[in-house]
Amino acid sequence: MTRAHDPADPLQAIEEQLRALRTEDDSLAQSLEDTRESRRRLAGKIRALEASLSLVRAGGESEEAEMHSGTIADAIAALLKRNGEMRASELTRALQEAGKLLRTDSAYATLFKTLARDQRFAKVPGRRGYWRLA
Numbered sequence: 001m002t003r004a005h006d007p008a009d010p011l012q013a014i015e016e017q018l019r020a021l022r023t024e025d026d027s028l029a030q031s032l033e034d035t036r037e038s039r040r041r042l043a044g045k046i047r048a049l050e051a052s053l054s055l056v057r058a059g060g061e062s063e064e065a066e067m068h069s070g071t072i073a074d075a076i077a078a079l080l081k082r083n084g085e086m087r088a089s090e091l092t093r094a095l096q097e098a099g100k101l102l103r104t105d106s107a108y109a110t111l112f113k114t115l116a117r118d119q120r121f122a123k124v125p126g127r128r129g130y131w132r133l134a
Helices: 010-057 062-069 072-083 088-097 107-117
Strands: 121-123 130-133
Touching: 072 088, 072 107, 072 121, 072 130, 088 107, 088 130
Parallel strands: none
Antiparallel strands: 121 130
């Protein structure tokens, strides 16, 4: 049995107020989640730009721009061009610091698959885990 709308009924007024507050709370929760997601994306962009800036200040220019604007494979090529041979774990760390790879358990797997599939890269004979430009 539902009640007829009676503006003088205090119980009904409280229920309406409660519905309005829950609606506002849901809206604020969604806004908060949207803000967190925006901040996560912004933080990634900030890290990438900071890494680019520090690398450019250190002396590498065109390679570093390629590292941050291209694909993961392009970034690997830029690192190997600058450093010669590198261990896969060092490449993973450098790409994570540059914002090209996320800091997840699958980052190393992503790097290794990229190295193995792209013909620009070759394993260094006699040096386990080391890669170079082909």
